[in-house]
Amino acid sequence: MDQQVHKKVESISFGIFSPKQITEASTAKVVTPELYDKEGYPVDGGLMDLRLGVIDPGLRCKTCGQKLKECPGHFGFIDLARPVIHIKFVR
Template sequence: MSKVIDAIKFGVLPPDEIRRLSVVEINTSDTYDEDGGSIAGGLMDQRLGTLEPRQRCRTCGNISINCPGHYGHIELAVPVIHVEFAKHIYKLLSTTCRSCGRVLLTPEDNEIYRERRDEENKLFGKVSVETSKEIVKSAKKYKKFKDCPVCGMTQSNVKFAKPTSFLEIEEEEFDSDDESLIEEISRRLTPNMIREWFERIPEEDLKLLDFDPQVTRPEWKILQVIPGPAV
């Protein structure tokens, strides 16, 4: 009996899945040694596949015409932000609490928006653009140096400096000539800091912001490991 594909979902592979699918860790950019043999752990490692007509792949055992090639993985020295997801990352930094990871909405508003989303999903199969924009707008209000309505932590404003830099703006009060002055201090959010922030966001709050945690968690958009090309 034939089957028909109903839908295709695209997502981001989690780091552990990239490592699981990999046949070898690539740890050098070199390809061949002085004798013309492929270097183990290099970009032409024989476990990644084979190009030579009579040579067999060390992973599947097939010759080049039958070998599909196999992915490796490259561990990054430090995490980096994927430029394609910079706007998604900014949206989450602007609408969630740095401390508890919750969406910056009161419990009452959170419940109201959750019910509205569920109703729209049931009736139309998706959430309206108007509802999504309203949720983001309501959450962003707390970033202007207000306290998180869930944990009470004072929030800092976040600015996006293209292509992939994010600055956290904090207010600091000090006395000068018998009067109180407020100075804004900026601090760069490193990819590691952002990844740890996103790990604290619960799945239900991600759904509220139009993210499907079953397909893509936001911390996966901070790259720690990338697939290595198959041969």
């Protein structure tokens, strides 16, 4: 039986990833709007890419090899044609 360890969180901080941090933390680059192929399987480079995790209980994640309940999901990114600015981050 696993023993749970409880710890008090001393602090937490939030920030914005740099473009380099985003690509380094990502497991896949989304390059196509296609979701599924003709057989109904997720398309590589699409929003449902199996490197990002799985939503079908019969499939395994291509990043961690786990199934739906065990896979935590993984970061991906999309290169946008233009910058997107969030007004709360503008000084």
